Amino acid sequence: CQAEHGNGNGTIIIGKMSKTSQPSTKWKPIEKDLYLKGVEIFGRNSCLIARNMLSGLKTCLDVSSYMRENDVSVIRRSSTPNLLLDDGRTDQVNDDDEVPPRTRLFCRKGKTRKLKYSTKSGGHPSVWKRIAGGKNQSCKQYTPCGCLSMCGKECPCLTNETCCEKYCACSKSCKNRFRGCHCAKSQCRSRQCPCFAAGRECDPDVCRNCWVSCGDGSLGEAPRRGEGQCGNMRPLLRQHQRILLGKSDIAGWGAFLKNSVSKNEYLEEYTGELISHREADKRGKIYDRANSSFLFDLNDQQNPIATLR
Secondary structure (H helix, E strand, O other): OEEEEEOOOOOEEOOOOOHHHOOOOOOOHHHHHHHHHHHHHHOOOHHHHHHHOOOOOOOHHHHHHHHHHOOOOOOOOOOOOEEEOOOOOEEEOOHHHOOOOOEEEEOOOOOEOOOOOOOOOOOOHHHHHHHHHOOOOOOOOOOOOOOOOOOOOOOHHHHOOOOEOOOOOOOOOOOOEOOOOOOOOOOOOOOOOHHHHOOOOOOOOOOOOOOOOOOOOOOOOOOOOOOOOOOOOHHHHOOOOOEEEEEOOOOOEEEEEOOOOOOOOOOOOOOOEEEEHHHHHHHHHHHHHHOOOOEOOOOOOEEEEOOOO
């Protein structure tokens, strides 16, 4: 089989690199170690590795060239232990031989091995309970578990009816782990997407077809923005609307949109101090007297508050 690797910006690279794409500088041992750590964290996205692990040392092109020259097999991926094939057989995945998250294997006949995924790829009852009850249903505070093997009755995630996330210490094959979505391109803005239906943002670390691409032309391609990117990662990509502050015709100051937007369009991330419910009750009584309250429920333990002091 031959592996086809994506460099994170939509460009597909197959085979050996040409002489013209050789790294411009030699790699020091410390840079190689940083590169390997970057591959474990970001996969085969050369731009994310360059910006986060080798900032000021290597460019996207340097990392991409080095990546093609040195085929690394230590990339970690979030995957299920059994992958269903077209004929119903299962393909066992060994944790020690994990493949890149955006690598597709081609068999000798040149046909792509397609994988079958159910729409319930979120893979946890609490997620689908929240989907059925509406995304505004109150959720519980997430605390990463420290389970060394498979999660059992003592697991805080199971106790709180929350999914195990990528921050948990349990195995990636844990049955309680949220496995993200496997939606087709640009289809994560409907309730058919497990992440969108559960009120979650897609995570490129766990969702199979959602990834972040720089698209800034640093790899020699024409600069482009938003092409093929997931539509459910607006907060992550900081793709928010321009909100202006101005005098309101009704009372005081108000927030106004600079451009027209469609219904249910993402505007901006609401941020503020996180306080407990008890503290929120105390402050709420004072804010109610002043007729100025910005308290909202985040989960069963915390409230965000954006009131200026």
